[in-house]
Amino acid sequence: MKPPKFNYLRPNSFEETLDLLEQYGDDAKIMSGGQSLIPLLNMRLSTPAYIIDIGRVKELQGIREEDDVIVIGGMTRHVDVERSKLVQDKCPLLIEGIRWIGHAQIRSRGTIGGSIAHGDPSAELPCILTALRGEIVIASKDEEITLTPEEFFLSYLLTSIEPHQIVKEVRFPKMVKGSGYAFEEIARRSGDFALAEVAVAIELEKSGMIKDAKIAMGGANPVPFIPEETEEFLKGKNPHSSLIKEAAFMQLDELEPEGDIHGTEEYRRNLSGVLLERALTKAVAKAGGGVLA
Numbered sequence: 001m002k003p004p005k006f007n008y009l010r011p012n013s014f015e016e017t018l019d020l021l022e023q024y025g026d027d028a029k030i031m032s033g034g035q036s037l038i039p040l041l042n043m044r045l046s047t048p049a050y051i052i053d054i055g056r057v058k059e060l061q062g063i064r065e066e067d068d069v070i071v072i073g074g075m076t077r078h079v080d081v082e083r084s085k086l087v088q089d090k091c092p093l094l095i096e097g098i099r100w101i102g103h104a105q106i107r108s109r110g111t112i113g114g115s116i117a118h119g120d121p122s123a124e125l126p127c128i129l130t131a132l133r134g135e136i137v138i139a140s141k142d143e144e145i146t147l148t149p150e151e152f153f154l155s156y157l158l159t160s161i162e163p164h165q166i167v168k169e170v171r172f173p174k175m176v177k178g179s180g181y182a183f184e185e186i187a188r189r190s191g192d193f194a195l196a197e198v199a200v201a202i203e204l205e206k207s208g209m210i211k212d213a214k215i216a217m218g219g220a221n222p223v224p225f226i227p228e229e230t231e232e233f234l235k236g237k238n239p240h241s242s243l244i245k246e247a248a249f250m251q252l253d254e255l256e257p258e259g260d261i262h263g264t265e266e267y268r269r270n271l272s273g274v275l276l277e278r279a280l281t282k283a284v285a286k287a288g289g290g291v292l293a
């Protein structure tokens with residue numbers, strides 16, 4: 001199907017973008033990579049009067065270091081993050097997870113801001129951002145605000161962003177040197193959205209005990225889920241395989257997966273536990289700890 005008719009606006013600067021959002025925001029949709037928006041238009045699930053294509057807005061592109069944070073502009077494409085040495089060195093979990101997004105063709109067009117703004121609970125980036133306790137910077141003509149993932153992601157494909165606002169940048173905290181990490185996911189076919197996914201970052205003490213665990217689970221709930229009790233349970237303990245198994249399955253009753261033709265509710269719930277066990281095991285091993293049988 002072809003998209004419905006719309007007016008096409010292509011700003012050349014960030015300031016111009018904010019002006020257009022101020023003027024047309026209520027009837028407009030921002031287009032970054034178009035990898036989710038174009039299908040929505042074609043299926044007539046979205047019928048904006050204006051499309052604001054931000055592909056030429058240089059101020060929204062790029063990756064930089066700022067104290068303890070890697071700051072990624074909203075219009076930065078997935079492929080540029082995937083190939084970034086800075087991200088590889090300071091936030092390798094992001095590289096590991098981003099490779100699961102669709103296929104190379106999709107990652108060469110899709111953007112960080114678009115993935116976050118789209119708010120799909122099965123998408124990789126919201127899950128990683130939530131696990132790492134990152135932040136989303138939102139701008140409008142009048143103000144700039146910074147939100148946590150909990151404040152930003154409200155429900156399935158629903159975020160707190162207003163029509164006159166834009167995801168300006170996404171802030172990923174640098175990972176502690178030597179920490180272990182893993183991103184695990186199962187999809188029906190390579191490149192599909194996840195049936196379930198988990199992102200994990202682990203820090204170990206010199207003694208081998210777990211110092212800190214950061215976890216997010218995606219695909220099961222309307223927004224990425226942080227199993228806080230599990231994180232607390234792991235701290236200060238020896239990462240023995242039986243401990244990891246116990247941790248991985250301890251909060252599954254707080255997941256709310258919906259059953260469909262791709263998998264029952266029970267299957268998705270159990271899958272989340274299996275993936276968390278695998279991710280924790282890999283992350284501990286990467287952090288230099290041996291997981292004892």
Ligand SMILES: Cc1cc2nc3c(=O)[nH]c(=O)nc-3n(C[C@H](O)[C@H](O)[C@H](O)COP(=O)(O)OP(=O)(O)OC[C@H]3O[C@@H](n4cnc5c(N)ncnc54)[C@H](O)[C@@H]3O)c2cc1C
Nearest residue numbers: 030032033034035036037102110111113114115117123167
């Ligand atoms: C075949 C296929 C498979 C895919 N598989 C995956 C997958 O496995 N995992 C995954 O995460 N994604 C997947 N995607 C989606 C892809 O990652 C998209 O790139 C991403 O969801 C949206 O990014 P985009 O830049 O293309 O955004 P767009 O499609 O341009 O926009 C998406 C939505 O976000 C809004 N938006 C865009 N940018 C901004 C901004 N800066 N500020 C505010 N609002 C904004 C738009 O108005 C629109 O509502 C897949 C897509 C396809 C076509």
